[in-house]
Amino acid sequence: MSATSFQPMAYDRSGLADDRLVELYRELLFPRLIEEKMLILLRQGRISKWFSGIGQEAISVGATMALDPDEMVFTLHRNLGVFTVRKMPFGRLFAQWQGKAEGYSKGRERSFHFGSMEHHIVGMISHLGPQLALADGVGLAHLLKGEKKVALAFSGDGGTSEGDFHEALNVASVWQLPVIFLVENNGYGLSTPVNEQYRCEYLADRGKGYGMRALTIDGNNILEVYRTVSRLASEMRENPHPVLLECMTFRMRGHEEASGTKYVPKDLMESWALKDPIANYERFLLDSGVLTEPRIAEMRKVIKKEIESGIREGEAGLEPQNSEEEELADVYAPFRQEVIPAPVDGPATVRRFVDAVSDGLRWAMEKHDNLVLMGQDISGYGGVFKVTEGLAGQFGPGRVRNTPLCESAIVGAALGLSLKGFKSMVEMQFADFVTCGFNQIVNNLAKLHYRWGQHADVVVRMPTGAGTGAGPFHSQSNEAWFFHVPGLKVLYPSNPVDAKGLLLAAFEDPNPVLYFEHKALYRSVSGSVPDGYYTVEIGKAQVVRPGQDVSVITYGMGVQWAIRAVEELGLDAEILDLRTLLPLDYEAVRATARKTGKVLVLHEDTLTGGIGAEIAAFLSEHEFEHLDAPVMRVASLDTPVPFSRKLEDQFLPVSRLKEKLLKIYSY
Numbered sequence: 266m267s268a269t270s271f272q273p274m275a276y277d278r279s280g281l282a283d284d285r286l287v288e289l290y291r292e293l294l295f296p297r298l299i300e301e302k303m304l305i306l307l308r309q310g311r312i313s314k315w316f317s318g319i320g321q322e323a324i325s326v327g328a329t330m331a332l333d334p335d336e337m338v339f340t341l342h343r344n345l346g347v348f349t350v351r352k353m354p355f356g357r358l359f360a361q362w363q364g365k366a367e368g369y370s371k372g373r374e375r376s377f378h379f380g381s382m383e384h385h386i387v388g389m390i391s392h393l394g395p396q397l398a399l400a401d402g403v404g405l406a407h408l409l410k411g412e413k414k415v416a417l418a419f420s421g422d423g424g425t426s427e428g429d430f431h432e433a434l435n436v437a438s439v440w441q442l443p444v445i446f447l448v449e450n451n452g453y454g455l456s457t458p459v460n461e462q463y464r465c466e467y468l469a470d471r472g473k474g475y476g477m478r479a480l481t482i483d484g485n486n487i488l489e490v491y492r493t494v495s496r497l498a499s500e501m502r503e504n505p506h507p508v509l510l511e512c513m514t515f516r517m518r519g520h521e522e523a524s525g526t527k528y529v530p531k532d533l534m535e536s537w538a539l540k541d542p543i544a545n546y547e548r549f550l551l552d553s554g555v556l557t558e559p560r561i562a563e564m565r566k567v568i569k570k571e572i573e574s575g576i577r578e579g580e581a582g583l584e585p586q587n588s589e590e591e592e593l594a595d596v597y598a599p600f601r602q603e604v605i606p607a608p609v610d611g612p613a614t615v616r617r618f619v620d621a622v623s624d625g626l627r628w629a630m631e632k633h634d635n636l637v638l639m640g641q642d643i644s645g646y647g648g649v650f651k652v653t654e655g656l657a658g659q660f661g662p663g664r665v666r667n668t669p670l671c672e673s674a675i676v677g678a679a680l681g682l683s684l685k686g687f688k689s690m691v692e693m694q695f696a697d698f699v700t701c702g703f704n705q706i707v708n709n710l711a712k713l714h715y716r717w718g719q720h721a722d723v724v725v726r727m728p729t730g731a732g733t734g735a736g737p738f739h740s741q742s743n744e745a746w747f748f749h750v751p752g753l754k755v756l757y758p759s760n761p762v763d764a765k766g767l768l769l770a771a772f773e774d775p776n777p778v779l780y781f782e783h784k785a786l787y788r789s790v791s792g793s794v795p796d797g798y799y800t801v802e803i804g805k806a807q808v809v810r811p812g813q814d815v816s817v818i819t820y821g822m823g824v825q826w827a828i829r830a831v832e833e834l835g836l837d838a839e840i841l842d843l844r845t846l847l848p849l850d851y852e853a854v855r856a857t858a859r860k861t862g863k864v865l866v867l868h869e870d871t872l873t874g875g876i877g878a879e880i881a882a883f884l885s886e887h888e889f890e891h892l893d894a895p896v897m898r899v900a901s902l903d904t905p906v907p908f909s910r911k912l913e914d915q916f917l918p919v920s921r922l923k924e925k926l927l928k929i930y931s932y
């Protein structure tokens with residue numbers, strides 16, 4: 266749509282008292298005056314970067330004013346008006362932009378990349394798109410709690426091309442979630458004009474494809490935005506459903522200040538300048554006698570004073586002094602696990618690995634009535650491995666939810682649930698498919714607490730591993746991808762007792778946990794599992810076989826391989842089952858290395874950059890003098906997982922395990 270097809274701005278004030286009109290004006294003016302000041306500070310070199318929302322203020326302000334103060338808003342880089350309407354103290358906001366200790370992220374995050382639960386705002390990560398699914402999670406929380414609330418998430422026109430946009434809207438529609446997806450269509454995504462971004466006439470036209478109510482409005486008309494969002498929100502609170510709301514506007518400045526607007530045709534810029542949301546609204550208020558020039562001048566004066574004082578406060582703030590210890594301590598939400606041991610002679614039943622995982626889920630659902638399970642085919646069908654069989658019948662389809670095929674949106678929704686006090690589990694149908702939810706895990710879940718102190722109470726279950734002739738995309742071991750990401754916990758049980766106890770521990774921990782369960786262990790390994798509720802300590806390895814001559818450090822399927830190989834060779838070997846990979850139990854690694862002086866690390870994952878590399882590095886750096894042999898590794902070949910059973914056998918480390926064991930033994 267070309268800018269010139271707009272009608273001259275017409276304001277409909279019916280039903281709005283003068284006070285409300287003035288309040289809207291003041292809220293509109295505030296972010297504009299902040300921005301004008303920021304541009305001056307930028308020229309003075311007092312701030313380093315600025316993403317301007319000048320010309321788009323009516324959208325942030327009108328939408329936020331229309332919501333209840335406790336309704337969650339998911340913001341992007343041009344939504345200053347959301348922060349000001351929600352009365353975020355400007356001094357602290359400025360300190361945040363300056364990376365000061367007094368900001369909302371202790372100097373760890375830039376500009377608007379933070380949230381404040383006090384203000385019911387969750388800011389973006391840099392990646393465009395993932396914030397949309399978080400709003401789904403919040404909408405789901407409202408549905409499950411029966412709260413008459415909506416959530417609102419912003420996107421730019423450029424952001425609508427991300428897969429996350431499609432996934433989030435589709436989930437919201439399938440589940441009829443009370444979420445407003447508000448697209449600020451400002452003509453450009455960085456330098457890319459909308460005709461190079463999408464092919465439909467209006468972005469709202471996409472709503473039909475999602476089966477979703479959708480509309481396009483003038484985003485520069487504050488009353489139109491305010492009225493529309495007010496009306497939508499009040500309808501959605503009574504009758505939950507999602508809406509795609511496209512607000513037409515224009516980006517009057519560069520993507521960020523340094524990049525300029527040379528690529529924008531001059532006449533386009535000029536035509537949009539005539540539609541300035543503040544100048545037009547001001548004229549309307551003056552013409553209709555709601556405001557006078559002196560009153561406007563007075564309002565400007567008061568706001569400018571507030572801005573100046575905020576800047577002084579922010580500039581006086583301290584540079585962050587966080588020590589290394591403080592930095593590391595904030596990676597995880599504080600949590601001290603109280604291990605609940607199973608009674609020593611309590612009742613126990615022989616259970617297969619797969620049953621132990623199911624039992625763990627059932628106990629967790631009983632213990633935490635705020636726990637929601639989500640995954641593909643997990644409800645009535647019971648999941649492709651039947652781990653969740655029967656749970657939907659017991660706990661209802663609201664808490665045991667089938668999802669559309671969209672890993673990213675579901676992990677994002679899980680995080681949204683967590684923001685509203687829920688716990689959730691996401692079952693990856695196969696661990697391989699986590700690649701489609703990778704961004705949400707490593708950038709959203711993992712970094713959330715460090716960035717602004719909010720926890721992500723999410724467990725992602727990962728049916729993993731090879732040995733079943735399933736080929737490169739149903740067999741991978743990908744735990745090392747996550748092992749490298751601060752903020753995650755990575756659990757990997759090797760037996761039914763730990764499978765249940767670690768899973769229950771994962772649900773107690775408010776931090777994001779990746780829980781790996783080897784598919785080939787599901788029905789091949791059984792054991793006597795305590796019947797009741799118990800937990801296994803996270804971060805604690807276990808010696809599963811004591812020995813003197815050599816240590817095998819391993820986890821998951823590797824434990825079963827090691828036990829068999831050591832027994833068949835008749836070695837006096839110690840086997841250490843890591844059980845948790847992150848945080849790694851370095852003390853247990855150190856202890857077994859000191860005891861035997863020889864360490865072989867075994868894992869099914871491929872060799873290069875695997876967990877074994879970290880253990881070998883740790884031991885050679887810290888325990889060199891206690892070693893009688895170089896730390897050796899035996900792992901899968903550095904290839905994708907092959908389909909043919911013959912090739913897969915060759916790929917897996919078990920084919921080389923005995924040889925490696927004898928080599929280190931006789932070193």
Ligand SMILES: Cc1ncc(C[n+]2csc(CCOP(=O)(O)OP(=O)(O)O)c2C)c(N)n1
Nearest residue numbers: 343391392393421422423424451453454455
């Ligand atoms: C996933 C991802 N890819 C690329 C970028 C780099 N980037 C930042 S903003 C931007 C343009 C965004 O355009 P749009 O969504 O229309 O929002 P606008 O900046 O116009 O408000 C790009 C390409 C990013 N942040 N995230």
